[in-house]
Amino acid sequence: MYQLPFTTVVESATSNTKKLELVVHPSVSSKFKRYLDIVGSLVGLLVLAILFIPIAIAIKIDSPGPIFFTQQRYGLQGRPFRIRKFRSMVTDAERLKSLVSNEANGLIFKNKNDFRVTKIGRFLRSTSLDELPQFWNVLVGEMSLVGTRPPTADEVMHYNQRHWQRLNVKPGLTGEWQVNGRSRVKDFEQIVDLDLQYQKKWYPLYDILLIAKTFYVIFGRIGAC
Incomplete structure (x- = not known):
């Protein structure tokens, strides 16, 4: 069982706030996990290619507006990267x-009846179809199929030492949060x-277990917005 390492506080290279110098989790160097990510992301991108036109038309x-929503997020050891969602x-x-x-x-923002969410957007969120473009982030190694939810800048600027430990692993499309309550x-x-x-x-193999649970949660509409 992996034990969280001792971490020290260092000055952030991107802001005046302080963050932690994180020790990389063993999952980051796992060849099996990376192989699983590559195979899974290729399958996900194939699904994206099939569904792209009907989803784009529906949006x-x-x-009115762009098909994609683009945002900077923070991943492994606080490294910034950009994600795209429908x-x-x-x-x-x-x-x-x-x-x-x-x-x-x-340090999260949720509202079940957020009026800003469009009709098709509510469907995309409840089915997780809005996440399909992020399979590209998985393929290039910025994300993993399984990990932690990648935080935004306004979240990480308020992180304490315990919060920074989340970023010992790559951010994931799914994880413990998604299969243990999701939006609830x-x-x-x-x-x-x-x-x-x-x-x-x-x-x-734990990643495979969580991926299987994710399919159950999505198709069962468990904890969906």
Whole structure:
């Protein structure tokens, strides 16, 4: 069982805040995990190629604006990278964020009835189809099929030492949070607990188990928004 290493505080290279110099988790150097990521991402990109046109048309008909939503996230050891999702909100969603109450606790933002989410966007989120473009991030090694949810800049700037330990692994398309409550988990500290639980439990075949559970959760619409 993997034990979380001692970490030290260092000055961030990208901001005036302090973050942790994280010790890489054994999963990062696992050849099996990387092979699984490559195979899984190729399958996911094939699905993306098949569904791209109908999803793109549905997004355009439902709401004017771009097909993709692009955002900078933070991954392994706090390294920034860009993700793309199928757009599930109106184009000026960030400007309207202040009008939406946060129903979650801590460094996450959730609202079950967020008016910024479009009709097709609600369907894409509940089925996780909005995540399909991120298989590219998995293929190039920025993400993994299984890991932790990649945080945004406004989240990591408030991280404490415990929170930074989440980033000992690559961010994932799925993980403990997604199969243990999904959108029903609205406490950030509980999400951190689940992320650290993954690090302690991890062994190569454990990823396959979580992927199987993810399919069950998605098709069963368990914990969906």
